[in-house]
Amino acid sequence: MKKISILLASLCLMAAAAADEGMWTIDNFPAAEVEKKFGVKIGDRWLKAAQLATTRLENGCTGSFASGDGLVLTNNHCTWGCIRNLSNDERNLSDEGFMAATRGEELQCPGQQVSVLVDMDDVTGKIAEATAGLSDADANDARKAALTKLESACESDADRKIRCEAVTLYNGGQYFIYQYKRYDDVRLVFAPELDIAAFGGDPDNFNFPRWSFDMSFLRVYEDGKPARTPNHLEWRQSGPVAGEPVFIAGHPGSTDRSLTVSQLKMQRDVSIPLYLYRNVEVRGRLLAWQNTSPEAARAVQQRILGVENGIKVRRNQLKALQNDAMMATKIAEENALKERVMADPDMRAAYGNAWDLIDGAVSTQRNIYEDYLFIESGAGLSGSLASYAKTIVRGTAEREKPNEERIRAYTEASLPQREQRLFAARPINKEYEKLALTFSLEKMREWLGPDSEYVHKILGNDSPATLATRLIDDSKLDDPKVRKALWEGGSTAVKASEDPLIKLMLSIDPDSRALREKYETEVEAPEIRGAEMIADARFKVFGTEIYPDATFTLRVTYGSVKGWEEKGKIIDPFTRTSRLFERTTGERPFMLPATWIDAREALNPDTPFNFSATTDITGGNSGSPMVAADGTLVGLAFDGNIHSIAGGYWFDETLNRTVGVNTAIMLEALDTVYGADHLLDELTVVN
C-alpha cells in the first residue's frame, strides 16, 4: 500500500503542473501557461471584460450580463427560491415556467441580490500589522476587528451602492477588500418548466451524457428601471467546437484542497457523515410529506432537489476521502512540505508549529462539533421562522455594540443584505415550518442525547412535535411587518416580545454565545493562525504561481471542450436534441413539458444540447458564463460530472468535467419552443 501511495503522490504532483487545474484570481491568472498550452492570448482587457460581465447571485450562484439593459443569464436552479416565492395556489411557476411578455410583467424576486466585482484592494500587510505579536485568540479578535474597520472605511468612501467585503485567500496567506456594485431589485424574466430545466432529476444530477435546459433570465433594476449594463457578453449562435479552449468566470463557493490531513479526517469521520445522516432523513420526510397535499408539493418540490444535490455531493466527497490511496497522497504531500519547513531553521521557527496548532484545534472541534452544530449553527432549530428569530435576537443585540466589536455577520457592511432578507415578503408554509422544526429538534435530541442540558432547556417536558407545533402556530414572525417592528425596536422590543420563537431564542442565546466563544477561541483562532503559517510556507516553497482555495469570490478557470474515458468507454463531449426525446418516459423526472413535445418536429435533432469541458469549477459556479478565447459566450455552466465532486479535495484532469448548456440549444429553444422573440432581439448574437 505504501509503495503505491507514494507513486500516486508523485504522479498527482506532476499532473497538477500540466492539468487544466486552478480557480485563479483575476490578478494572478496564468496567461503564459494558457498560451503555451492552447495557443491563445488571454490579456488583461479580456479578463477585465469577463470580470465586469460576470455577476454574483447572493443566494450562492453566478450569472452573466446578456444585454445592456440588465438582463442576467443564470441557471434555472439558481432561481428556484425566487420561483417558489412567486408561486401560489393559482400559479405554479415551477411546473408552468414563466416568461414576461413585456418588462412590465417581470416579477420582483423577494430578497434576491446581484453583485458585480468592481475593485479589489490588497490589505494583507494591514492585517499582519494588526495581529503581530498577539496570542492566537487575541489575533483572531484583532483580525476580525481590522477587517470590519477596513470594510467600513471602504464603504464610507464609496457611494451607497458599493458593498465592501473582506476576502481571505490562501487560507490566510492574503487578505483583500473587494468592492461590489450591488443590485437589490432583481426580477424574473424567463424560466422554463422544471421538467425540462431539471430533466432527469436527481438520477441524472452529476451525470453526463445529459439533457438539462437549466437556464433562466433575471433582470437587475435601478430606481425602478432596467439597469444600464454596458459590459455584457455576445452569444455565439453555434456554441463551441470539440477541443476548443473555454474559460469560466464565476464564483466557486468553497474547496478544501489546502486543508491538513487532520482537517480532512474531521470531515470524513464527523462532519460529512452527520450531514448525510440528517439530510438523507430529511429527503425521506420531504418525499413522503409532499404527497399529502398540492401545497405541500409546491413548498418542497425544489427543496427536495436541493437536498438531493447536497446528498450526492457529500456522498461522493465522503467516497473521495475514504479512498485510502488518495488520503495517502495527501499525507505524503503534507509530509513533504513539513520536511521542507523543518529542514530550514528560519522556516521551522516561523511555521514549524502550524500543523500541531491545527491538529489541536481539530481535536477540540471533534469534541464540541455536535453541540455547536445543533445549538449555535442552528441545526437544532430549523426553518425560516426560527432563522428570522435568531437574526432578530442576535442582530438587535449586536447592532447596539460598536461596529468593530460585533460578530461579523452583523457589521455595518453586512446589515443591508441581512435586512433585505429579513424584511422581504416571502410566503411561509406553516406546515412545512413545523415539519422542519420538529425534525431538527428530534435530531438535536438524538445527537446531543435526551439528558443534554441544551435539550432540557429547549424541550422541557415537550416532545419535539408538540413544541414545534406550538412555536409555529403561535409565532407571528411570518408577517414581515412584525419582523421589521422587532428589528427596529431593538433589544428592548425583543426582550418585551411575547412571540414564542423570540422567547426561545433569547433563552438559549447565552449558551449559544458561549459555544461560539469556545469555538472561536479554541478552534477557529488556532486554525486560522496555523493556516496562515502554512500558506506562507507554501508561497516560500512553491512561489506565488499557485491558486487559492475557492471562497465564493471571482475566479477564472481554463480548459477545453472534451469528453473522458469511463470504464473503458469514451464519452463524447456533446449531447444532441434527438436523444432527449428518445430518453423521455412520460414520467417524472424523465417527462417533457408540453411545449417541448409540441416543438419536437420543429427542433433540429442534431443541435448540441449539453456539453462537457475540462474546466475546474465547483458549487457557486452554477450559472457561470463559459466563454471562448474570442470573448463570446458559448455555454452556461450548470453542473459537473460525478468525478467533479472529488474536486473539493483535488483536481484530476482525466476525469473531472464541467457540464454546460450549449448556446446553440438555448438560442434555438428560445425561438422554437418559447417564441421569445423579444428576448432574442435583446441579445447580441454572433455566428
Add this chain to the structure above:
Amino acid sequence: MKKISILLASLCLMAAAAADEGMWTIDNFPAAEVEKKFGVKIGDRWLKAAQLATTRLENGCTGSFASGDGLVLTNNHCTWGCIRNLSNDERNLSDEGFMAATRGEELQCPGQQVSVLVDMDDVTGKIAEATAGLSDADANDARKAALTKLESACESDADRKIRCEAVTLYNGGQYFIYQYKRYDDVRLVFAPELDIAAFGGDPDNFNFPRWSFDMSFLRVYEDGKPARTPNHLEWRQSGPVAGEPVFIAGHPGSTDRSLTVSQLKMQRDVSIPLYLYRNVEVRGRLLAWQNTSPEAARAVQQRILGVENGIKVRRNQLKALQNDAMMATKIAEENALKERVMADPDMRAAYGNAWDLIDGAVSTQRNIYEDYLFIESGAGLSGSLASYAKTIVRGTAEREKPNEERIRAYTEASLPQREQRLFAARPINKEYEKLALTFSLEKMREWLGPDSEYVHKILGNDSPATLATRLIDDSKLDDPKVRKALWEGGSTAVKASEDPLIKLMLSIDPDSRALREKYETEVEAPEIRGAEMIADARFKVFGTEIYPDATFTLRVTYGSVKGWEEKGKIIDPFTRTSRLFERTTGERPFMLPATWIDAREALNPDTPFNFSATTDITGGNSGSPMVAADGTLVGLAFDGNIHSIAGGYWFDETLNRTVGVNTAIMLEALDTVYGADHLLDELTVVN
C-alpha cells in the same frame, strides 16, 4: 500515528486474554478460566441445563423456558412482528399491551417458530473430504451439496419435529450439524404496552442508565396443547447483586471479529454506508407517512423502531471502523498472523495464499455489490408481497431439482420453515407495500443509474411510484390461499400466473441468478476457502482455546454485574424504579402507560429496574436469560450500551456492557402493575 497504533495493538492483545470476552460454544466453554476469575464452577450439567432451557426464536431472537408448560420469556421487541400481525382496527396490542387471562385466550403468532438445540455433530472431517483437491468454485458447490446431504440424512434419521441445520464455525474452521426440536405453534401470552416496553424509544436505545420493561411471554404448543418443557429456569426474586458473576445463554446473530482488513474496509467503505443511506431515508419516509392515518401509524410504529435500531447499530459500527487506531490494530494483528504463517514453510504452503484469495474476492465484490444487493438480494424490490413472489418463483423452480443441487435456502431441511412463513395469514397493508416497493425501486434506479439494463428491464417507461402502485394494486399475493395454490402448483402454475409480481419476478430471475452465480463463484468461494485457511492457521498458532464468530447458534458468555466509567463519571450498574417516574415527560417516547402511572404509589421506588453487565453479547441475544452461577434467572438481556456496538469487531471489557431487565422489577410489576397472578403462579420463584 504508527507508534500509538502498535502500542494499542499490544494492549488489546493483552486485554483480550484477561477480559470477559467470548461467545463460547457449549462444547468449548472456558470453565477453568471462569473458575480462576470468579471462583465459581460451571460444569457440564450447568451448561446442559442452560442449553435445554434456552430457545431460539426464528425471527432472530432468544428466549428461555419459564415453566414446565411451555411458557417462554423473551423481549417485548422480539414479539413486535407477532403483535403487529394480531392487531387490527379494533385492537392495537402494541399501544394497549396484552394479557391472556386464561390459556384459551392466548393468541397464535402467525409464522412464528421456536427451536431448542438438542444435539450437535461435528462433520468438519466429512466436509474436508468432500472438498479435497477441488478448485475454489467447485469446492464451494461440493461443500454446499455435502451440507445439504448431511442435513437430509440427519432429518430422515429423526422424527418430523427435529430440524437439522448445518453450522459453520470459525469461518470454516469447523462444520457441524445441529439438531433442533422445533415448535411451530407459538402463542402470545403477555406483552406490556409499547410505551413502557420501549420507554425512551430511539433516544434511549443503546443508552444506559435505562428504564425499559422489555419483556413478553410466549407459549409453545404441541398438538394444540401447551408443550411439556421440564427444562426451565427458576427465577430469583431479588435479581443479581453488584459484582456477581452472570452468564448468558443465547443465539448471538453475527460478529465480524475474524474478518480480514480488506473485508472490514469493504464494510466501512461500501456496505455500511449504503445500508445507512437507504435506511436513514426509509426512517424519514416512515416517520412522515405514519402521520397520514391511524392504520399507517399501526403498520409502521414498530418497524420504525426496528429501522432506528439498525441505523444506530450501523452508525456506530461505521464509527468503530473509522477509528484509525483500531483499524491499525487490526492491521497489526493480521500482519502478525501472516508473518507467523510465512515464517513456517508448511504453514506458508497451506495458508500463505489465504489473504490474497480474500482480497481478490473483496475486489470483485466491490464491483458487483450494488447490482447484487438491489437485484438478487431484493433491495430493489422490497415489501412482503415482493418477497412472497420471489419465494414462489425461486422456490418452485428449486424444489423441482434434486435436493443437493438446490440453492440452500430451498433444501428439504429449509422448506418447512419457509412454507410456514409463506402460508401464514398475516395482515398486509397495501399502502405500506406501495411505499416500500416505490422506495426500493427509486433507490435501485438511484444506485444502479437510470441507464442500467436491470433498471430498464424492471421499470420500462414507468416511474417507480407508477409501477409499484400497479403491481401492488393488481397482485393477489396478499391472499394466503393464492400463495399456497401457486406454491403447490409448482413452476407450471407459476409460469401460467397472471399475477404481475410473479410475472416481474419471473422476468428478472435469469439476470438475478446470473448475479448469484457470479457472486458464489468469484466472491463467496474464494472468501470461504481463504477463511478456512486462516481459521486453520489460527488453530495452529493460538490453539483451540479461542471462540468462533457469532452465527445465530447457541453460545454461552460470562461476565459480572458491573457499571463502567464514561467521560470520567462512574455509571452505576443498577437503575431504580423511582427515576423512571421522574424521567417521564408525558410525551412519547418518554410517556408512561396508565397502568404504570396508576401503580406508581404501590411500586417500591428502590426496586432495581435495568442493569448492566460485562457479558459479551450481540444482536440475536435479545431475550436471552441472564443466569447466575447457582442456575437461577436474574435478568433478561435486551440491549447493550453504545460501546457494545463496536463489539461486532472487537471486545473492550472496560466499556462494552450488556443491558438487562432485572427479575426483581419483572416479578414486582407482573404483580403490582398487571395483576398477573396466574402467570406468577406458573413461575418458580426463589429468593
